[in-house]
Amino acid sequence: MNPQQLRELLADPAQAGAYFVDARDTHAMAEAGAALGYAVVRIDLSGCRDKADLLMRAAAALAFPDWFGHNWDALADALEDLSWLPAAGYLLLLEHAQDWQAQASDDPATLLDILNESSALWAEQRKPFWALFPLPAERLDAMA
Template identity: 55%
Template sequence: MNTMELGALLADPTQAGAYFVDARDRESLVEAGGALQFAVLPVDLRACADAAAAMREIAETLRFPEWFGDNLDALADCLADLSWLPSEGYVLMLEHTADWRAQDPEAMGTVLEILNDTAARWAADRIPFWAFLPVSTRELEAINA
């Protein structure tokens, strides 16, 4: 997919959601989001083996307000608001999720649901909200199997 096609895709809020992507496509996605002047937010989850640690990292990167409650409901509430981080669109790059997915697959599944629900909520306001999880080609094949 060329840069123009990728930009057109990212600009379409009806297509937005949470997606596992080939790690080799990470830079293209970041560049396309930046070209659209979206908030591009890389979240390094390398040290996170559970949802609590991942939420803390997400909260820090997205500068969640003081009232963030460190739980899944509060994560959904903050992602649905983002008034402190106004943008024409959002690209979250949730990187290095392998340990978390292995240690706590149920919580990872719940967070993916929250991210998809968030994308649908923002789409109603015509604002793209993307969450990409770059993984190796082998991991992507296993996930898609």
């Protein structure tokens, strides 16, 4: 996909959501998001141990306000607000998530639900909200 096509895709709120993508495309996606005036936020999940650790990393990367309660409901509330981070759209890159995603708990599925619900609510306001999980190509192939 060329840079123009990528920008056109990222500009469409109806297409936005949580997706697993090829890690080799991360730089191009970040550049396209920045070119569109999006808040491009990288959340590094390498070595992430559990839900509490994930929430702490998300809160730090997104500069959540003091009222953030470090639970799933608070994450949903914060992602659906983002008034402290005004932008034309949002592009979250949840990097190095493969180990955290592979854990036996329901946390990865819960996170995906929250991200997709947030994206749908932002789409109603015609603002794209993307949450991308860059994975190694072999991991993507294994998921398919």
